Amino acid sequence: MHIHRQERIWMTIGLAMLVVFAAFITTAAVVDGFVPPSHVQSIDPTKVSETPPFDKPGLRKVANGEYEAYYVARIFSFTPAEIDVPLGSRVTFYVTSADVEHGFSIPETGVNTMVTPGWVSQVSHTFTKPGTYLLVCNEYCGAGHQLMSAKVEVR
Numbered sequence: 001m002h003i004h005r006q007e008r009i010w011m012t013i014g015l016a017m018l019v020v021f022a023a024f025i026t027t028a029a030v031v032d033g034f035v036p037p038s039h040v041q042s043i044d045p046t047k048v049s050e051t052p053p054f055d056k057p058g059l060r061k062v063a064n065g066e067y068e069a070y071y072v073a074r075i076f077s078f079t080p081a082e083i084d085v086p087l088g089s090r091v092t093f094y095v096t097s098a099d100v101e102h103g104f105s106i107p108e109t110g111v112n113t114m115v116t117p118g119w120v121s122q123v124s125h126t127f128t129k130p131g132t133y134l135l136v137c138n139e140y141c142g143a144g145h146q147l148m149s150a151k152v153e154v155r
């Protein structure tokens, strides 16, 4: 079978791009530790405010430098609206929605997950830079979507 020279060049370029993209994904997963947010824990979305630990959302210390943060997303706010995290701490965020699909994103940290009613999203981050981090909803959830935010204070 004869393959035209230009066709061979474009096949090589296409194959090289696949190899480069696979290398980026592998590097992000292995070196940077990016993983898809877990969607393994379920919750009744109509009973979020009665279901522990989401009946009392907030930050819990689990060990030195280890925290768990439980968040409830609902139109158009996050509860808690603000948490204080000691510098250098690793925080695992557990987020659920009491109504519609929301987003949960802290720009420049890699914290970014969808929040689907009926499920608990989980994502972790170690805060190594002090400052006020803005936590935003990045899934359009209704007329007040742009107002939906919270703060993570790291000091």
Ligand SMILES: [Cu+2]
Pocket: 102, 103, 137, 138, 139, 140, 141, 142, 145, 146, 148
């Ligand atoms: Cu939204």
